[in-house]
Amino acid sequence: MSSESADPTAERPPDGASFDFRAPLCLSARLTLPGRAVLSPMQGVMTRTFLQAAARLDLIPCWFTPFFSTGGVSVPKRAAILRKLAPYRIHPGLPVIFQLIGRDASSLAATAAGFAEHGVHGINLNFACPSKTVTASGNGASLLKHPARIGKLTKAVREVVPRDVSVSVKLRAGWDSPDILRDTVRAVCDAGADWIVFHYRTASEGYGSVDASERFRRIASAVDAAGSVPLFGNGDVADCAGANELVRETGCAGVAVGRAFLSDPWLVRRILSGDVNPASGEEKAAFLRLLLEGTDSTKRGRNWFLECIKMAFGADSGEFREARESDWDTLRARWS
Numbered sequence: 001m002s003s004e005s006a007d008p009t010a011e012r013p014p015d016g017a018s019f020d021f022r023a024p025l026c027l028s029a030r031l032t033l034p035g036r037a038v039l040s041p042m043q044g045v046m047t048r049t050f051l052q053a054a055a056r057l058d059l060i061p062c063w064f065t066p067f068f069s070t071g072g073v074s075v076p077k078r079a080a081i082l083r084k085l086a087p088y089r090i091h092p093g094l095p096v097i098f099q100l101i102g103r104d105a106s107s108l109a110a111t112a113a114g115f116a117e118h119g120v121h122g123i124n125l126n127f128a129c130p131s132k133t134v135t136a137s138g139n140g141a142s143l144l145k146h147p148a149r150i151g152k153l154t155k156a157v158r159e160v161v162p163r164d165v166s167v168s169v170k171l172r173a174g175w176d177s178p179d180i181l182r183d184t185v186r187a188v189c190d191a192g193a194d195w196i197v198f199h200y201r202t203a204s205e206g207y208g209s210v211d212a213s214e215r216f217r218r219i220a221s222a223v224d225a226a227g228s229v230p231l232f233g234n235g236d237v238a239d240c241a242g243a244n245e246l247v248r249e250t251g252c253a254g255v256a257v258g259r260a261f262l263s264d265p266w267l268v269r270r271i272l273s274g275d276v277n278p279a280s281g282e283e284k285a286a287f288l289r290l291l292l293e294g295t296d297s298t299k300r301g302r303n304w305f306l307e308c309i310k311m312a313f314g315a316d317s318g319e320f321r322e323a324r325e326s327d328w329d330t331l332r333a334r335w336s
């Protein structure tokens, strides 16, 4: 369906009414999102320990994985695919949307087909990662300079992945300007993407501040360009009220939450159920306790846990300062 014939505001709730985040969203025969809020992928944060803790507390209704890089032109072997999927088998009932990064159409398509064959429910293509190590090789967000190339990659994947597996993309608003965001969104829709997750910042904006009205304007423009293809807004959704506001202001079909999940591990569940309460200290601590339980005392383990504390309480918080200055035993005593 063309964007011209669709009404992008069809699901927008009237002022004052709240959007039904619980409404399932069927994206393909194999993938129905259980609701309109997902945990946005976070490479380095969503470790096996994180996934186990989230599964134990039943925090997530659907896995959306951090990216796996197809690394040039190679295609992973069956054993590598199974290894990558193993951590997501802890909750066999949950759909898995597996994210790939790549810039070579044939290896990206072959890799996507390999993961589809091994039971993932959806493939997501990452054209959003602004990390220098990713963009220096022409991957991730650097492709935002070339909407047509993004379209070709999406089409190549769509053509080889069975129709019952959903193909979606993760976008930022642009490389160094949001000027061509509509071209990018149209390119992926024309290529057959059936879902878009859209982070409103450009790659060069990193995680810097952008005016609130500009945030809404960009997401609304992407929603409009996407027409009938559902688009989830992403970036700075911190609570249930923020999720409702984003849908109301932009007409997006749902939200993806990233960093705020650490400060409220029940955030996805809360948004889905319309629970406007903030996370209690005990709720935050319950998740952090489980994270620490699965963390070893290596420098890497400790740094990862500190990163989680930072995301949970903020870089300027007393909790983070105290944790940074603590040795391992003190850290364990405090968070066990």
Ligand SMILES: Cc1cc2nc3c(=O)[nH]c(=O)nc-3n(C[C@H](O)[C@H](O)[C@H](O)COP(=O)(O)O)c2cc1C
Residues within 6 Å of the ligand: 040, 041, 042, 043, 044, 045, 065, 066, 067, 099, 126, 128, 129, 170, 199, 234, 235, 236, 237, 256, 257, 258, 259, 260
């Ligand atoms: C540590 C970290 C790792 C991330 N890794 C990924 C990733 O693997 N794939 C991806 O699409 N986005 C990744 N992101 C981006 C988030 O999914 C999300 O788009 C971004 O943080 C904005 O949402 P937020 O403001 O709710 O955090 C990452 C973000 C962070 C902070």
